[in-house]
Amino acid sequence: MQRLILGMLLMVGQSINPLAAVPVEYVAVKSNVAYSAVTALEYAMPDDTVSYGADPLQTASIWFAKGPFARESKLVVLVHGGCWLNAYDIKHTYALSTALAQAGYAVWSLEYRRTGDAGGGWPGSLNDVEAGIQRLTSYAPKSFYFENTVVIGHSAGGHLALLAGGKIAELRGVIGLAAITDLAEYSRGQNNCQQASKGFMGGSVSELPEQYLQANPITQPLHKHTVLLQGDADNIVPVTQATALKVPLVMQQGAGHFDWVHPGSPAFQTLLLELKTAFQLDTATQ
Template identity: 35%
Template sequence: MDVPSKRHKHGPVSAFHKLAYGPDPLQYGELYLPEGSGPYPVVQLIHGGFWRNAYDLTLMQGLAKNLVQHGIAAWNIEYRRVGDPGGAWPGTLLDVASATDHLNTLAPTYKLDLQRVVAVGHSAGGHLAFWLAGRHRLSPNSPLRTASTPLRLKGAISQAGVVDLEQAWQLHLGQGAVQELLQASLTKKPERYAEASPAALLPLGIPQVLIHGGADDRVPLKISQGYAQKARAAGDHVRLIELAGADHFVLIDPTSDAWQLTVEEIMLLLG
């Protein structure tokens, strides 16, 4: 599945491609390429929505169009979610892993620099971005292990992310969203929480940035604060940026100061 190159009215996108990474209709991503000859650094964008299929990758399209204006390729991925056939445990996590590793296949054709790939996720997507950074620590017999060698990220950014699934389960975030994702409570299947939660996979071994608004009423700031403490104690390099007065959704508004700050952090991680 490939939509031919075209220009967007929102900025200098030299090419846009809709590309499948698996056989399911929801296993695809949108690749936005900047002008120039490459190779391009890559930001993988992962949308949120408490892992439920009421939300999709259109949430991140504005960010993708903004990134190409900074000379960065954007890989905005879709995945099977809670409510989709094959979604939730383990399909949602396996899809995000497959979409990431598919960059190995795309790199030669689209001139992507796989030494400079940063994952950026919002809300539930923040969980998935950090999980990608830690999946190399999964046991060989984990159902979340993929056959290929995981593509290693240069860094990861969580935008108000649900980065500690155990804490999120205890807080009953999203009216039980974590239990829906993992298809079990923490008390019934603790091993699923241990394999799917970034906080349980620490240290991730790459630089991490957490950006979170102080007025967030969907994912409380204390989730990022607690994660940052655990990550630093585990030896990871972590930056926590607290935005006073910022709500949950301003972080994915491409016209906001919060997003421009995120772009600056992306640039630092890409080097």
């Protein structure tokens, strides 16, 4: 009966989305794409959006798995980046969610309060991501389960995904895409995103040493199946962030910061391979 209800839900979800039946084609591009190239991409709107809190920003958007290889039981939780700033919202990853759904994965993409939003910053942004992940288990009719879920996060979203994923052992795995792994060191940098770290935390490392310890993936427990994907041409999150953690690392030659959220990039194909590997892992020992 539960499977029948889920099937009906999927059909309803797809019928209300005019783009769901028409796959979006993503033309192959060279590595090191610009942010403007990502925001110019076409996408399918979510099949559904649900709340996980009282604030309008506390929402999860769902793309159901589509196509002949749809694996509805396999879920990707996506945490978008944007330097933790409310200037960058979930929509710049709509194309990534669309492409992942077309590759056969259900996608649970989280919007959350960020720096500049009431309740955003540290620790509110992480609290939102954790609550958003927990909400998926009560999504009617309880379609998704942690053991069939991989959490991925890009950039500042990767930072939050690493921290949140480390608290839920039942997850199948966590994948950081150009993730910020050493927040204290990152905050000492000079690019705009590095400087945004202080706004996110509410002060510098010297002013808030204990808070930085709590907010730093390098000093916090991680999920046992954590993988980092990093481009060697990234000028926003340097390679040293990826090598700071003692976890498996895949280095994408020539990839910049935004390649991971562009479905036409070689980096996206690497992401698909890593997702396939993650879902093949034996979770019996988790």
